Amino acid sequence: MSRKVSVWPARMDVLQGLSGLLLVLFVWMHMFFESSILLGKDAMYWVTKMFEGEPLFGRPYPLLVSAVGVAVFLLVAGHAILALRKFPASNRQYRQFHRHMRALRHPDTTLWLVQVITGFCLFFLISAHLYMVIAQPGNIGPYASSDRIWTGKFWMLYALLLVTVHLHAGIGMYRLAMKWGPLTSENAAVVRARLKIAMWCCIAFFLCLGTASLLTYMKIGYEHADQAGQPYIPGERLNSADGV
Numbered sequence: 001m002s003r004k005v006s007v008w009p010a011r012m013d014v015l016q017g018l019s020g021l022l023l024v025l026f027v028w029m030h031m032f033f034e035s036s037i038l039l040g041k042d043a044m045y046w047v048t049k050m051f052e053g054e055p056l057f058g059r060p061y062p063l064l065v066s067a068v069g070v071a072v073f074l075l076v077a078g079h080a081i082l083a084l085r086k087f088p089a090s091n092r093q094y095r096q097f098h099r100h101m102r103a104l105r106h107p108d109t110t111l112w113l114v115q116v117i118t119g120f121c122l123f124f125l126i127s128a129h130l131y132m133v134i135a136q137p138g139n140i141g142p143y144a145s146s147d148r149i150w151t152g153k154f155w156m157l158y159a160l161l162l163v164t165v166h167l168h169a170g171i172g173m174y175r176l177a178m179k180w181g182p183l184t185s186e187n188a189a190v191v192r193a194r195l196k197i198a199m200w201c202c203i204a205f206f207l208c209l210g211t212a213s214l215l216t217y218m219k220i221g222y223e224h225a226d227q228a229g230q231p232y233i234p235g236e237r238l239n240s241a242d243g244v
Contacts, residue, residue: 016082017176019075024169026072031206035213041142041220042234048141062137069133076130080123087116107196108178111171118168125161143224143232150221151228155214162210170203 033051037044051068052060088094101109132148133140139148149155177195224230 012082012085016079016085017180019079019082020172021176023072023075023079024173027165027169028206031210031213035209037142037145037213037216037220041232044142044145045232045234052137060138062140065137065140066134069130069137073127073130073134076123076126080119083119108175111175115168115171115175118164118171121160121164122168125157125164128157129161141232142220143227143230146217146221146224147228148221149214149217151225155218158214162207162214166203166206166210170199170206173202174199 033047036047049055049060051065052062053064054060088097097113101113132154149158174195178192181191181195183191221228
């Protein structure tokens with residue numbers, strides 16, 4: 001007597017991979033936009049106003065930023081719910097996994113564990129970041145962001161978020177490529193080695209870019225600390241006397 005096999009586990013696996021892919025692409029694009037501060041305050045100000053719709057509507061609408069924040073949070077929540085299916089659900093399962101990992105000593109099993117840990121941490125770190133974006137969409141800009149990072153001490157949150165999110169994203173893309181890529185028994189070892197090189201290169205690149213951006217925001221926030229809360233005016237110098 002044949003039993004009907006449910007297709008839902010496979011569908012949820014596809015949805016998990018697709019939602020993860022969308023989130024990684026968003027994180028990487030977001031990192032490039034955030035790093036516009038490296039090109040100067042005016043460049044970052046222009047990017048901020050672009051996302052608020054000013055070039056299109058003639059005036060800024062910060063609620064557009066809130067809408068994007070809500071959409072990203074819902075995508076994160078959906079991805080987390082789908083991923084939880086594969087987490088060990090009891091202490092017994094955790095012990096079995098650790099025995100399995102020690103016995104195999106397979107690097108990809110360790111990468112999976114790193115992704116589980118970073119994924120758990122990210123749900124809290126991203127939620128804190130997105131709450132600020134959703135609740136205060138107009139409080140983003142060269143001075144506003146720098147004041148929040150330095151005077152508001154948010155640099156600690158963003159430093160943790162930077163490392164955690166790019167480890168999770170890089171490993172996630174590697175695992176997606178290994179799972180859905182056109183691998184054969186003949187080329188699997190070579191492809192795996194090349195994908196790992198690409199993974200570590202991506203992680204290193206975005207960590208360097210993110211660190212440079214964060215340090216720049218911290219520097220601007222430090223210089224602007226005595227005027228924290230003052231909005232940025234395009235073309236304005238922080239202090240005409242020192243020429244900064």
